[in-house]
Amino acid sequence: MTETPRNQTYDLAVIGSGFAGSLIAMIARRLGRSVVLIERSRHPRFAIGESSTPLSNLLLEELAARYRLAEIRPLAKWGSWQRTHPEIPCGLKRGFTFYHHPLDHPAPQASDPAAPTAGRTRQLLVAASPRDAIADTHWYRADFDQFFVQVAQRAEVEYYYRIELNRVSQFPGHLLLEGCCPEPEPQPGAVSPRPPRSCSFRARFVLDATGPRGFLHRALSLGEEPLPDMPPTQALFSHFTGVARLADRPPAAPSSPDTPPFPIDAAAVHHIFPGGWIWVLRFNNGVTSAGAALTAPTAARFGLSAAASTPDCQPRYAAAWNQLLAGIPALQAQFARSERTRPFTHLPCLSFRSAQIAGPRWALLPSAAGFVDPLLSTGFPLALLGIRRLAAFLAATPPGQETTPQAAARLEDYAAQTGDELLAAARLIAALYAAMDNFPVFTALTMLYFAAVSYAEAAQRLGKPELASSFLLHNHPRFGPDLRRLIAQSHNAGSPIHSARFSEEIRRAIDPINVAGLADPARRNWYPVDANDLLANAHKLHATREEAEALLTRCGFYPQSTPSL
Numbered sequence: 240m241t242e243t244p245r246n247q248t249y250d251l252a253v254i255g256s257g258f259a260g261s262l263i264a265m266i267a268r269r270l271g272r273s274v275v276l277i278e279r280s281r282h283p284r285f286a287i288g289e290s291s292t293p294l295s296n297l298l299l300e301e302l303a304a305r306y307r308l309a310e311i312r313p314l315a316k317w318g319s320w321q322r323t324h325p326e327i328p329c330g331l332k333r334g335f336t337f338y339h340h341p342l343d344h345p346a347p348q349a350s351d352p353a354a355p356t357a358g359r360t361r362q363l364l365v366a367a368s369p370r371d372a373i374a375d376t377h378w379y380r381a382d383f384d385q386f387f388v389q390v391a392q393r394a395e396v397e398y399y400y401r402i403e404l405n406r407v408s409q410f411p412g413h414l415l416l417e418g419c420c421p422e423p424e425p426q427p428g429a430v431s432p433r434p435p436r437s438c439s440f441r442a443r444f445v446l447d448a449t450g451p452r453g454f455l456h457r458a459l460s461l462g463e464e465p466l467p468d469m470p471p472t473q474a475l476f477s478h479f480t481g482v483a484r485l486a487d488r489p490p491a492a493p494s495s496p497d498t499p500p501f502p503i504d505a506a507a508v509h510h511i512f513p514g515g516w517i518w519v520l521r522f523n524n525g526v527t528s529a530g531a532a533l534t535a536p537t538a539a540r541f542g543l544s545a546a547a548s549t550p551d552c553q554p555r556y557a558a559a560w561n562q563l564l565a566g567i568p569a570l571q572a573q574f575a576r577s578e579r580t581r582p583f584t585h586l587p588c589l590s591f592r593s594a595q596i597a598g599p600r601w602a603l604l605p606s607a608a609g610f611v612d613p614l615l616s617t618g619f620p621l622a623l624l625g626i627r628r629l630a631a632f633l634a635a636t637p638p639g640q641e642t643t644p645q646a647a648a649r650l651e652d653y654a655a656q657t658g659d660e661l662l663a664a665a666r667l668i669a670a671l672y673a674a675m676d677n678f679p680v681f682t683a684l685t686m687l688y689f690a691a692v693s694y695a696e697a698a699q700r701l702g703k704p705e706l707a708s709s710f711l712l713h714n715h716p717r718f719g720p721d722l723r724r725l726i727a728q729s730h731n732a733g734s735p736i737h738s739a740r741f742s743e744e745i746r747r748a749i750d751p752i753n754v755a756g757l758a759d760p761a762r763r764n765w766y767p768v769d770a771n772d773l774l775a776n777a778h779k780l781h782a783t784r785e786e787a788e789a790l791l792t793r794c795g796f797y798p799q800s801t802p803s804l
């Protein structure tokens with residue numbers, strides 16, 4: 240729709256129709272609000288940020304159930320997605336695959352990361368699901384986001400696209416958003432396109448879902464704050480076809496100790512090296528998403544920073560990408576026959592934190608408030624946690640009451656929690672960047688993440704959200720301080736002896752929340768999803784073994800049980 244409304248004040252304007260903007264817009268409709276959703280671009284359009292996690296899918300499922308979004312709910316698992324929407328491309332994500340590479344001097348095992356026995360000290364496989372039917376997914380955002388907008392429209396969200404907003408002003412009782420929209424496409428034979436015309440929207444409350452350094456951030460000059468310890472990073476990424484699999488041979492017998500806990504390509508595959516990392520995500524439509532996040536010195540070394548300032552930068556981006564792959568023989572072989580389906584995107588400043596997250600009559604979604612790095616796929620869960628809180632804010636704040644002291648206090652809480660969760664993610668990811676030349680320390684640090692999110696997921700599924708009320712359990716009375724202490728300590732864990740001691744400290748610190756058998760040296764960096772880990776540790780969730788067993792049955796853990804979707 241490019242016609243714009245006259246004389247209407249909406250309860251809510253949402254700017255940006257990525258999945259997050261559309262989701263909060265449809266939730267607000269379910270809460271009885273009049274909602275306008277304003278998009279600069281036009282669907283389907285490319286978007287980055289593709290890999291989900293158990294926690295993101297659980298949050299999506301929970302929001303869909305709570306706000307009666309039946310069309311969205313099947314997209315929370317691979318199996319139900321394939322049954323209901325096979326037309327929306329998707330990737331199967333059974334876990335997290337990490338390989339470590341020296342980059343400059345490829346070691347023999349680095350050239351063959353799929354080899355089952357070689358290089359277990361240079362790889363980490365953490366399963367997220369026991370089988371495909373209840374596995375996580377990579378979201379092919381062009382089609383995924385378009386579907387969300389369509390569902391929002393069916394929920395009677397008013398949707399306007401190709402709108403270029405340029406101003407926001409405060410008025411008593413509402414905010415005014417002003418911009419311009421193009422005239423309809425000229426008819427054949429018309430002399431020339433007519434100039435864009437101006438348009439405006441009035442809303443009692445505005446949510447910004449336009450991503451980092453987005454609309455309100457710029458229009459209100461909110462300013463940026465640094466993310467603690469996070470080095471400046473850049474990203475280069477695209478979509479490819481013709482990408483081979485890393486594991487191009489059949490696995491050993493399923494029960495063999497040499498069989499990985501999941502097919503290593505059906506995962507978010509991370510290739511870590513000093514100064515950065517590369518992601519590879521396969522979709523089921525023949526497309527593979529791949530890209531690199533690099534510290535500033537590494538980006539400069541591969542000519543990325545210089546490429547950005549040249550008029551025809553694409554060939555230079557391609558050269559930087561090929562040079563990176565050349566440092567990792569396994570990746571070079573994997574991409575040998577690949578073709579790009581779109582130009583490279585280069586983001587010169589990947590991480591971001593807005594100095595302000597909410598104000599009178601407005602708030603930024605977490606994805607507009609800040610971003611750290613794609614490592615560990617923290618973007619979706621943070622966005623969905625924020626949407627859960629904003630939905631609660633809307634439910635508790637009748638239209639017209641958005642500026643009362645109670646509403647202002649609720650918004651302040653939202654801003655504080657959003658900021659704290661971003662900082663918690665940033666501290667851990669910064670420590671991981673600092674450990675990219677020391678894989679034992681890197682691996683130990685990831686255990687903090689996996690332990691916290693698997694505990695949070697189990698607590699939510701048991702109906703005990705109070706046990707894990709913050710992302711990464713950063714405000715957990717016992718784990719929170721340990722998390723901060725160990726992250727600070729990791730910066731000094733350099734030598735082999737220290738890294739062994741450090742891993743042992745992490746094992747002890749996660750013990751009270753470890754319900755997934757993590758940090759167990761006997762598993763030699765391969766972590767399957769094993770029901771016995773949860774059953775034996777149910778007491779850590781204040782649950783009985785029987786309650787844990789019922790939970791596993793409910794979520795379709797056993798092949799004979801049907802998930803409650």
Ligand SMILES: Cc1cc2nc3c(=O)[nH]c(=O)nc-3n(C[C@H](O)[C@H](O)[C@H](O)COP(=O)(O)OP(=O)(O)OC[C@H]3O[C@@H](n4cnc5c(N)ncnc54)[C@H](O)[C@@H]3O)c2cc1C
Pocket residue numbers: 254255256257258259260277278279280286287288289290291402403404448449450451453454474476530604606607612613616617618619620622
């Ligand atoms: C390189 C990279 C890789 C990532 N990988 C992952 C990952 O694997 N897993 C994960 O969980 N997270 C990842 N993220 C984070 C993830 O991208 C975000 O969390 C997610 O995209 C947020 O979705 P969104 O709908 O809020 O915003 P977006 O996806 O950014 O969508 C914003 C929308 O707003 C529109 N818009 C922008 N400006 C305006 C304007 N002025 N007016 C109107 N509309 C506007 C855009 O056209 C777009 O449609 C990654 C991020 C990056 C940068």
